[in-house]
Amino acid sequence: MILQQLVNGLTLGSLYALIALGYTMVYGVLLMINFAHSEIFMSGAFISLLVYQRLIPWLSPSEAWLVAIVLAFGGSALLALVVERFAYRPLRRSSRLTPLISAIGVSILLQNAGFLFISDQSLAYPQVFEIRHYQWGGVEINSLQILILVVSLGLMGILHLFVNRTRLGTAIRATAQDSTTASLMGIPVNGIIALTFLLGGALGGVAGALNGLYYGSIKYNMGFIPGIKAFTAAVLGGIGNIPGAMWGGIILGVLESLAAGLIPNGSEWKDVIAFSILILILLFRPEGLFGRHVPEKL
């Protein structure tokens, strides 16, 4: 029973983690919360569905979906890039609050664009392949959950290697540490900031497509709740810290599932429980589980 809830929680948590990475990476380089990220996630779901429907006459469902998720990866990355270029970069030199307000504006704009131009109802997301159930020591896991776990953990692993083992990754870390010095060292800071949006957007887009496949329906306002949860996960792990976001997402997903699954009537209380634990952790570790305490940059 607990193991079964762990499987549910891990699946949910790995989706949270994928979204949380976008929040945390952008915060790392810009000290800004990108509230439009939840709509990037939504756009990934819509791009993948629209592409899938276009391709289905010519390709088999699983091939079509493979193309669709790759395009969701690229399309959402591109959208994040456009948002950064037009809504945040012009405000780079203004106060810390200005880009935040701009982000909320972009979020509302994208939601309503989805509402007006695509659909104001939920769209059914097709079941791309036959779902198989595997029994393993009393725990049931289905092929969708395995797919989500493999894709999200795989992407997180690749991101981790990219940030820690490549020149570009070093540039990202340098920019996050001290952008002024980084630019003096010849690092194109603007390009690096754009790159973090690109990476975060791509992961968010994939999370959106996986979310659609897993729950079977998508909607223009689907990003709001997962966005809030993922942001919470990023704070829990230590905002600005990449492994922290991954762990934060997984911990939050597992906590929610255990609360809803083990306590009678727990589904009403799961958010209360999960967020109370978050508050407790932040009271004792304001920098989050993995964050390092850094003095305020001026």
Added chain:
Amino acid sequence: MKKVFCGLLALAILAGCGPKEKVARIAVALPLTGDIAALGQGLKRACTLALEESAQNRHSTGFRVEIKTFDDRSDPKEAVDVANRIVSDASVVAVIGHFNSGCSLPASLVYARHHLAMISPAASNPKLTLQQLDPSWRYPKTIFRVNTTDDIQGSYAGEFAVKTLKARRACIIHDKTAYGQGVAEEFRKRLEALGGTALSFDGVNVADKDFNALLTRLHELHPQMIYFGGDYAGGGLIVRQARGVGEKAPMVLSEANFDPEFLRVAGAAAEGCYVTFLGSPTSLLPSARRFVDAYRARYPGVEVKAYDGYGYEAMAIVLSLIEKVGPDRVKILAALPSVAYQGVLGETRFDQKGDTLNHRITLFQVKDGQFQPVK
């Protein structure tokens, strides 16, 4: 020169206020955006159709009837705001609305305070009209509805579970709204009265998408059936995920799931699920056939939604009263209790509370991706 210009201007203004036809407005307060906008939009179309049809066969009576639509976004707070805007417009003679019980309850107090009649085409929580029989109710009877209520629907489902499905151990889920929780409680009452047991009674958040944890826990309880009270946003996902965690027990859902959207969200998992419906859908009533044809002719390519017949009926009743007593708030309110209207839903007459005496419930089962009435 300046004087002449001013004079001309004054004339122009006066000319604009010549003798004009009086306008009587019927306010239609529904969720036109948000989660269940599709249902609200359908009702709005039905109301418009009723008005257009009556306008064709009405002679000049010195006033014009118009619809004024308001959007409550299925949000109780918004509904109260809408209600306050409606009562402050003196040209409004009656209200059709609201859709949700959660919106209708607080809004109904605003209308009662201003002695404005409200006819709900869909809100099904019994409390809505019952509050008028309370000794502390200081207003005239202003609340009426043309659809059947949850106490009838919930107990019907409870009876069906025990007597037809032979299920004595049931898990109950609701969406914590006035509607969903209300109907789930009625179901539980009837189930326990007939000797069944409720293994669990859980509320879920409307905005949630992941019910796997809850359903895994319910699966361990080995229920013989699962009941859900709430609308299709939750219902579709719950059905889909229940089948996903391997739960094979039959499921019965409340009438807000009677919508193509439910079938889309639940997908193949919907197969075999039961949905109770208040009254008879227009597709089954001989008296409604003409309405469905007119609706299709007026809105080609649009599917007739579950409640559209009720919206049409509520509008037709108000229009017939305007015909009879004139466009006047007080007179319409006085005439409503004695209404006996033959229309799309069969005969509508109101009881002591203001509820329709039409207590029909239809049970549907999903077969081959379609709602099929169960005989």
